[in-house]
Amino acid sequence: MRVGAGSQFLQAGEVRDGVLLTRGVDYDGGWAEYALAAVETLFVLPDSIPFEQGAIIPDAVSTPWGAVTTTADVRPAQAIGVWGIGGRGVHAVQLLRAVGAYPVIAVDPVPAARRRALDFGADLALDPADPRLRERVLAATGGRALEVGFDFAGVAAVREQALSVLAPRGRLVLVGLTDKPLTVTNGTLFSYHQHQILGHYGSEENAVPQLIGLAEGGRLDFSRSITDVLPLADAAKAVARLYTKGGDPIRLILRP
Template sequence: MKGAMKALRLHKTTQKIVDGLKLETVPIPEIGPRDVLIDIKATGLCGSDIHFIDGSSILPKFPTILGHETAGIICEVGSEVKDYKVGDRVCANFATPCGKCYQCLTGRPSICPNRSMIGVTDDGAYAEYVKTASSALIRLPDNIPFDQGAAATDAVATPFHMISKRSGMKPGDTVAVFGLGGLGIHAVEIARMYGAGMIIGVDVDDYICERAKKLFGADEVINSRKIDAVAEIKRITGDGVDISLEVVGVPESQLQAVNCLRPGGRALMGGLGAAPVAMPNTGIFVRREWEVLGCYAFENLEIEKVLKLASAGRLDLSKTVTSHIKLEDISVGLQDLHQKKGYPIRIVAVQD
């Protein structure tokens, strides 16, 4: 499909988020035999793109079209693509694993060291069209809107991966979630769906805490700027939680996520931050047999499960998208996300 499209490209890093991306006219991507071209209908704005803009995360090339949470309609298929056709409603896993390395062959494709990634190694979805491998596609159920489908590919799939594959959560377990933004708020909802006995949400803002309790199912919430989160969690539970999830990537909350565990508890680290991970001293760590696990991304099957649960009405994505914007307003949207203006969960850029 030849022609031109509008896209937002990052040419260099900057601390002024609103000035990072430039709206340009660029060629529509040319697809290979195993690729598809998606006519983008919705793209979620993610905090990781802010890290690329300000330089705290490193991109392999400039200029780059960012954006990795996307859903739309296939408008072109490669000659070897058999499972999809023009007109199919789809969303995409941002990562395409190689399928050949040790991690892929042992069932861990989300940490494939050779994976390609739209919006990182390849041009992404802050554009009118995006090219991706057909193997990265997930069919979007007819009753799931494009905006919810786009958000599901990261904001929901990431905590789903943490809980369903990495946590070992059992019915009745006590759970603490540190950070109640786009990832954490869904971690609360998914933990509830998985049968957590008590869910404690921790954030630094009263409004965000109350939203987690009123709308997403947290049993207790703690503003850690006002209250010692670890002491309060132990007061509520008696001896700490079975499982904690940290989705911010901040050393202070990472340390709290470990220290709030009961002996034998497990902390899951899913937040991407530039600072070193904070840990308690090894004497306490060893004697209490704490476990700390890193959690990264998700697999196609996990996105598919999220969408099936949403389609069946067992996982509510209707509160996920808090605002819609146009493609050309993504830079302002990222600044609003960075500043938490309007308390966004997911801002989604939509196109006709």
């Protein structure tokens, strides 16, 4: 890494004001062998955190971290549901357990995803097709339902189901992205229960240094999240594996 003239390399944990754009999303270069980066987007990765684990902290971990701690403002002992246990949803489960949420209920149609949720700390994992899902959620929460539901799937049916098991004043946080319309089937019940729907995207500037600090201090371990490390030349194969879910991957790392 080289730093341009007049720049000061960031110390660990330093945060600068400004709007940050995402390489590979807002502009090209996500898989480039070399890239220019504004100094305020860089953070020191301690020697105790392997590069492969550090590489997934931005987005795969920081996005659910922002959803949990900022948008939803989850508090200890709150009952939380997570729909969609993919690469971000599984980290939401891990992070919710870290901040003291209880119970953490994972919902996914794929058996392997439900097993993974339990491995990452979920207290209960349910199939969304289970006709007794609402009954099971109420039983797990002592009848109070969910304070917060997270949609990591971006699917209309997920949002309807999550709303149906929210407690009064409960919040539904939309993390999974979709261009489909957002609808509320029963507006009267939605208003009566004072439910809220909150959009979420990315994370705040302090998310990455916070997560680096928690990982360095042993509070978080991302080693289970790295399914495989592949050469950059195999990028197309990696995308195919993610698309087909071959080997049930969480995150694949491309090494230049």
